[in-house]
Amino acid sequence: MAMKSDDIASAIYQNAVDSLRIGMEFFLKEESYSSRKHAILTVFHAIELFLKEQLARSNPILIYKNIDAKITDEAMTVGVREALARLENLGLGIPDEEKRTIENIQRVRNRIEHHRYDHNEKEDNAIIASSLKFILYFVEFVLERKLDGDIDGKILRDICRRVFEYSESYGLAQHRFHEWLRSEWPDGDEEKEDNPEEFEGTHRCPECRQDWLVIGWHDKPVCFGCNMTINVDMCDDCGDVFIIGESCDCGKHKKKDDGQFQAVLDQWRGESIRLQEERATQRAPSAPASDDTP
Numbered sequence: 001m002a003m004k005s006d007d008i009a010s011a012i013y014q015n016a017v018d019s020l021r022i023g024m025e026f027f028l029k030e031e032s033y034s035s036r037k038h039a040i041l042t043v044f045h046a047i048e049l050f051l052k053e054q055l056a057r058s059n060p061i062l063i064y065k066n067i068d069a070k071i072t073d074e075a076m077t078v079g080v081r082e083a084l085a086r087l088e089n090l091g092l093g094i095p096d097e098e099k100r101t102i103e104n105i106q107r108v109r110n111r112i113e114h115h116r117y118d119h120n121e122k123e124d125n126a127i128i129a130s131s132l133k134f135i136l137y138f139v140e141f142v143l144e145r146k147l148d149g150d151i152d153g154k155i156l157r158d159i160c161r162r163v164f165e166y167s168e169s170y171g172l173a174q175h176r177f178h179e180w181l182r183s184e185w186p187d188g189d190e191e192k193e194d195n196p197e198e199f200e201g202t203h204r205c206p207e208c209r210q211d212w213l214v215i216g217w218h219d220k221p222v223c224f225g226c227n228m229t230i231n232v233d234m235c236d237d238c239g240d241v242f243i244i245g246e247s248c249d250c251g252k253h254k255k256k257d258d259g260q261f262q263a264v265l266d267q268w269r270g271e272s273i274r275l276q277e278e279r280a281t282q283r284a285p286s287a288p289a290s291d292d293t294p
């Protein structure tokens, strides 16, 4: 790794940059299951390490879980959640929007680590782009370091372009949402970022997989990310917002054609068995005497 001799990076920082580089390479490579999965895992790992780097700059022992016991090489270190809490307590907390970005990638990463990877293209793109945006901001303005020299210039430019595109569409959705809030609650306090009390907040849109969906305030639910009405409903039991006609998380609402599809399959299977039998019975008696049959 290229480094200036008068500006030695810590081992944590080097480790973080290495994961970031691998994550970026996976992200730019292709949108396959494996590339996206490894992009999420490595980018999340980079975030975890960058947060630890910030803790270690306050005091190196702050990266350890138990700071009351003797710290050895095997001592456990903190995870993202604890790192964020410690930074907050040190007066070094990060903004809520960035915290949500980290929570989003952590949720998908945990699902990969412990259960499964869903490989939803739109959701993954948004999650990785927003995470990279956080990292670029954090490294430059909080850790006050430069990534060029550590990461190939072409890769870095490609990533910056993607992050910029993501930021643009995010900013536009945010603007539309705030315009709507203002028209609905004209007396709202502009200074306060909080939503009005009677407004329950936005939901995850099942189309664009971003949190810009407003339900119950228009004739039909509206997504400020997609900038259109979305045909969705919310399940009373599991709270999942699902596209009408598709299944919800708990399965109370089932995909309409699930049953129909199975019925068609069964019908085809039945038909092919019937045809096979028909052919077999036709062939058996008729084969030797076929010429004589009238």
Ligand SMILES: [Zn+2]
Binding pocket: 205, 206, 207, 208, 209, 210, 212, 223, 224, 225, 226, 227
């Ligand atoms: Zn949407």
Ligand SMILES: [Zn+2]
Binding pocket: 235, 236, 237, 238, 239, 240, 248, 249, 250, 251, 252, 253
């Ligand atoms: Zn449900």
